[in-house]
Amino acid sequence: MATVEVAFTPLPAHVRTARLIATAVARRSGVDESVLDEVRLAVGEACSRAVEAHRVYCPQQPIRVALTGDGERFEVVVTDAAPAVEPVPAGAAGTASDTVIDGLAVIAGLADDVRIGAAGPGTSIAMSWKQRIPPA
Protein backbone atom coordinates (compact mmCIF):
# COMPACT_ATOMS: atom_id res chain seq x y z
CA MET A 1 0.00 0.00 0.00
CA ALA A 2 1.24 3.47 -0.86
CA THR A 3 2.13 5.82 1.97
CA VAL A 4 -0.07 8.51 0.44
CA GLU A 5 -2.39 8.40 -2.56
CA VAL A 6 -3.83 11.43 -4.30
CA ALA A 7 -6.36 11.76 -7.11
CA PHE A 8 -6.96 15.11 -8.75
CA THR A 9 -9.00 16.54 -11.60
CA PRO A 10 -6.86 17.26 -14.68
CA LEU A 11 -6.46 21.00 -14.26
CA PRO A 12 -3.08 22.77 -14.47
CA ALA A 13 -3.72 24.53 -11.15
CA HIS A 14 -3.70 21.19 -9.32
CA VAL A 15 -0.23 20.23 -10.55
CA ARG A 16 1.26 22.60 -7.99
CA THR A 17 -0.75 20.89 -5.25
CA ALA A 18 0.58 17.51 -6.35
CA ARG A 19 4.13 18.89 -6.28
CA LEU A 20 3.68 20.24 -2.77
CA ILE A 21 2.26 16.93 -1.50
CA ALA A 22 5.06 14.94 -3.13
CA THR A 23 7.70 17.17 -1.59
CA ALA A 24 6.10 16.94 1.85
CA VAL A 25 5.81 13.13 1.72
CA ALA A 26 9.36 12.79 0.39
CA ARG A 27 10.69 14.90 3.24
CA ARG A 28 8.67 12.90 5.75
CA SER A 29 9.94 9.66 4.18
CA GLY A 30 13.55 10.59 4.71
CA VAL A 31 14.58 11.74 1.26
CA ASP A 32 17.64 13.96 1.54
CA GLU A 33 16.92 17.69 1.45
CA SER A 34 19.28 18.09 -1.50
CA VAL A 35 17.07 15.75 -3.57
CA LEU A 36 13.72 17.31 -2.75
CA ASP A 37 13.95 19.79 -5.62
CA GLU A 38 14.45 16.89 -8.01
CA VAL A 39 11.40 15.10 -6.61
CA ARG A 40 9.33 18.26 -6.88
CA LEU A 41 10.34 18.93 -10.48
CA ALA A 42 10.01 15.32 -11.66
CA VAL A 43 6.55 14.88 -10.12
CA GLY A 44 5.49 18.21 -11.61
CA GLU A 45 6.66 17.09 -15.05
CA ALA A 46 4.82 13.75 -14.82
CA CYS A 47 1.63 15.42 -13.59
CA SER A 48 1.81 18.16 -16.24
CA ARG A 49 2.14 15.52 -18.92
CA ALA A 50 -0.84 13.61 -17.51
CA VAL A 51 -2.95 16.79 -17.28
CA GLU A 52 -2.27 17.65 -20.92
CA ALA A 53 -3.17 14.12 -22.01
CA HIS A 54 -6.38 14.07 -19.94
CA ARG A 55 -7.48 17.46 -21.25
CA VAL A 56 -7.30 16.04 -24.76
CA TYR A 57 -8.68 12.53 -24.20
CA CYS A 58 -10.54 12.24 -20.91
CA PRO A 59 -11.09 15.51 -19.02
CA GLN A 60 -13.57 13.89 -16.63
CA GLN A 61 -11.14 11.27 -15.36
CA PRO A 62 -8.86 11.90 -12.37
CA ILE A 63 -5.08 11.58 -12.39
CA ARG A 64 -3.69 9.38 -9.64
CA VAL A 65 -0.45 9.83 -7.74
CA ALA A 66 0.85 7.19 -5.33
CA LEU A 67 3.80 7.99 -3.07
CA THR A 68 5.59 5.24 -1.18
CA GLY A 69 8.59 5.26 1.14
CA ASP A 70 9.71 1.76 2.06
CA GLY A 71 12.77 2.74 4.04
CA GLU A 72 15.20 2.25 1.18
CA ARG A 73 13.57 4.00 -1.77
CA PHE A 74 11.00 6.72 -2.20
CA GLU A 75 8.78 6.02 -5.18
CA VAL A 76 6.18 8.17 -6.92
CA VAL A 77 3.83 6.64 -9.49
CA VAL A 78 1.76 9.00 -11.63
CA THR A 79 -0.99 7.17 -13.51
CA ASP A 80 -3.15 8.67 -16.22
CA ALA A 81 -6.19 7.24 -17.95
CA ALA A 82 -5.55 8.71 -21.38
CA PRO A 83 -5.29 6.20 -24.23
CA ALA A 84 -1.68 5.37 -24.93
CA VAL A 85 -1.61 6.59 -28.49
CA GLU A 86 0.62 9.44 -29.53
CA PRO A 87 2.11 10.83 -26.32
CA VAL A 88 1.04 14.35 -25.52
CA PRO A 89 4.10 16.22 -24.28
CA ALA A 90 3.77 18.60 -21.37
CA GLY A 91 2.84 22.04 -22.54
CA ALA A 92 1.48 20.93 -25.86
CA ALA A 93 -2.12 22.00 -25.45
CA GLY A 94 -2.75 25.47 -26.82
CA THR A 95 0.93 26.21 -27.28
CA ALA A 96 1.36 25.48 -30.94
CA SER A 97 3.77 28.35 -31.37
CA ASP A 98 6.05 27.24 -28.53
CA THR A 99 8.78 24.67 -28.59
CA VAL A 100 7.76 21.55 -26.68
CA ILE A 101 10.40 20.34 -24.27
CA ASP A 102 10.21 16.60 -23.59
CA GLY A 103 9.07 16.24 -19.99
CA LEU A 104 10.07 12.57 -19.94
CA ALA A 105 13.64 13.50 -20.76
CA VAL A 106 13.62 15.91 -17.85
CA ILE A 107 12.24 13.21 -15.54
CA ALA A 108 14.93 10.79 -16.69
CA GLY A 109 17.53 13.38 -15.78
CA LEU A 110 16.12 13.87 -12.30
CA ALA A 111 15.05 10.51 -10.87
CA ASP A 112 17.41 7.71 -9.83
CA ASP A 113 15.18 5.24 -11.65
CA VAL A 114 12.28 5.71 -14.08
CA ARG A 115 9.88 3.06 -15.38
CA ILE A 116 7.12 3.76 -17.87
CA GLY A 117 4.40 1.20 -18.47
CA ALA A 118 0.82 0.62 -19.52
CA ALA A 119 -1.81 1.03 -16.81
CA GLY A 120 -5.24 0.02 -18.06
CA PRO A 121 -6.09 2.38 -20.89
CA GLY A 122 -3.41 4.85 -19.79
CA THR A 123 0.21 5.11 -18.78
CA SER A 124 2.06 5.03 -15.49
CA ILE A 125 5.34 6.76 -14.80
CA ALA A 126 7.17 5.37 -11.78
CA MET A 127 10.05 7.47 -10.45
CA SER A 128 12.17 6.58 -7.46
CA TRP A 129 14.98 7.97 -5.34
CA LYS A 130 17.11 6.51 -2.61
CA GLN A 131 16.08 7.35 0.93
CA ARG A 132 19.28 8.60 2.49
CA ILE A 133 18.14 8.99 6.06
CA PRO A 134 15.68 6.93 8.14
CA PRO A 135 12.10 8.18 7.82
CA ALA A 136 10.83 10.36 10.66
Added chain:
Amino acid sequence: MDLKLGHYDKDGIEVVDVEGEIDVYTAPRLRELLIDLVNKKNYQLVVNMEKVEFLDSTGLGVLVGGLKRVRAHDGSLDLVCTQERILKIFRITGLTKVFGIHNSVDEAIAERKADK
Protein backbone atom coordinates in the same frame (compact mmCIF):
# COMPACT_ATOMS: atom_id res chain seq x y z
CA MET B 1 3.62 31.12 -4.91
CA ASP B 2 1.88 32.44 -8.00
CA LEU B 3 3.64 34.21 -10.84
CA LYS B 4 4.43 37.93 -10.80
CA LEU B 5 5.54 39.63 -13.99
CA GLY B 6 6.87 43.11 -14.68
CA HIS B 7 8.94 44.79 -17.36
CA TYR B 8 10.85 47.98 -17.98
CA ASP B 9 13.18 49.51 -20.51
CA LYS B 10 16.85 49.83 -19.69
CA ASP B 11 19.26 51.24 -22.26
CA GLY B 12 16.95 50.23 -25.09
CA ILE B 13 16.61 46.65 -23.89
CA GLU B 14 13.35 45.42 -22.37
CA VAL B 15 13.95 43.70 -19.04
CA VAL B 16 11.28 41.22 -17.92
CA ASP B 17 11.19 40.54 -14.17
CA VAL B 18 9.74 37.15 -13.29
CA GLU B 19 8.93 36.12 -9.73
CA GLY B 20 7.36 32.90 -8.46
CA GLU B 21 6.63 29.60 -10.18
CA ILE B 22 6.61 29.01 -13.94
CA ASP B 23 4.70 25.83 -14.65
CA VAL B 24 1.86 24.42 -16.75
CA TYR B 25 -0.57 26.70 -14.90
CA THR B 26 1.30 29.99 -14.97
CA ALA B 27 3.44 29.71 -18.12
CA PRO B 28 0.65 30.99 -20.42
CA ARG B 29 0.89 34.40 -18.71
CA LEU B 30 4.61 34.63 -19.42
CA ARG B 31 3.97 33.53 -23.00
CA GLU B 32 1.36 36.27 -23.44
CA LEU B 33 3.73 38.91 -22.07
CA LEU B 34 6.59 37.85 -24.36
CA ILE B 35 4.27 37.80 -27.38
CA ASP B 36 2.92 41.23 -26.42
CA LEU B 37 6.43 42.69 -26.11
CA VAL B 38 7.46 41.31 -29.49
CA ASN B 39 4.24 42.60 -31.07
CA LYS B 40 5.21 46.03 -29.71
CA LYS B 41 8.56 45.69 -31.51
CA ASN B 42 10.68 44.90 -28.47
CA TYR B 43 13.18 42.50 -29.97
CA GLN B 44 15.99 42.80 -27.41
CA LEU B 45 14.81 41.06 -24.24
CA VAL B 46 16.44 40.12 -20.95
CA VAL B 47 14.40 37.83 -18.70
CA ASN B 48 15.43 38.23 -15.07
CA MET B 49 14.81 34.90 -13.33
CA GLU B 50 16.55 35.63 -10.06
CA LYS B 51 13.24 35.43 -8.15
CA VAL B 52 11.91 32.36 -9.95
CA GLU B 53 11.26 29.60 -7.45
CA PHE B 54 10.24 26.85 -9.86
CA LEU B 55 10.61 26.22 -13.59
CA ASP B 56 9.41 23.20 -15.53
CA SER B 57 9.52 22.09 -19.15
CA THR B 58 6.40 24.10 -19.99
CA GLY B 59 8.19 27.24 -18.83
CA LEU B 60 11.29 26.26 -20.80
CA GLY B 61 9.10 25.85 -23.88
CA VAL B 62 7.75 29.36 -23.43
CA LEU B 63 11.26 30.80 -23.13
CA VAL B 64 12.42 28.95 -26.23
CA GLY B 65 9.29 30.14 -28.04
CA GLY B 66 10.14 33.70 -27.02
CA LEU B 67 13.70 33.27 -28.25
CA LYS B 68 12.44 32.06 -31.63
CA ARG B 69 10.11 35.04 -31.92
CA VAL B 70 12.77 37.66 -31.26
CA ARG B 71 15.32 35.89 -33.45
CA ALA B 72 12.82 36.10 -36.30
CA HIS B 73 13.43 39.85 -36.03
CA ASP B 74 17.21 39.51 -35.53
CA GLY B 75 16.65 40.09 -31.84
CA SER B 76 17.87 38.37 -28.69
CA LEU B 77 16.53 36.90 -25.47
CA ASP B 78 19.05 36.58 -22.66
CA LEU B 79 18.44 35.18 -19.19
CA VAL B 80 19.63 36.27 -15.77
CA CYS B 81 19.88 33.34 -13.41
CA THR B 82 22.31 32.30 -10.70
CA GLN B 83 20.13 29.78 -8.86
CA GLU B 84 21.50 26.26 -9.10
CA ARG B 85 18.03 24.67 -8.82
CA ILE B 86 16.89 26.57 -11.91
CA LEU B 87 20.13 26.24 -13.84
CA LYS B 88 19.96 22.47 -13.41
CA ILE B 89 16.92 22.11 -15.68
CA PHE B 90 18.67 24.16 -18.36
CA ARG B 91 21.63 21.79 -18.15
CA ILE B 92 19.47 18.63 -18.24
CA THR B 93 17.74 19.84 -21.39
CA GLY B 94 20.91 21.17 -23.03
CA LEU B 95 19.48 24.68 -23.18
CA THR B 96 22.55 26.27 -21.62
CA LYS B 97 23.92 26.21 -25.16
CA VAL B 98 20.86 27.97 -26.55
CA PHE B 99 20.44 30.86 -24.12
CA GLY B 100 22.89 33.44 -22.95
CA ILE B 101 22.70 33.04 -19.17
CA HIS B 102 24.10 35.88 -17.09
CA ASN B 103 24.76 36.71 -13.45
CA SER B 104 23.00 40.07 -13.44
CA VAL B 105 20.80 42.31 -15.56
CA ASP B 106 23.66 44.79 -15.93
CA GLU B 107 25.98 42.05 -17.17
CA ALA B 108 23.38 40.78 -19.65
CA ILE B 109 22.82 44.27 -21.05
CA ALA B 110 26.52 45.07 -21.21
CA GLU B 111 27.29 41.87 -23.12
CA ARG B 112 24.37 42.42 -25.48
CA LYS B 113 25.57 45.98 -26.18
CA ALA B 114 29.12 44.72 -26.72
CA ASP B 115 27.87 42.19 -29.30
CA LYS B 116 26.27 44.91 -31.41
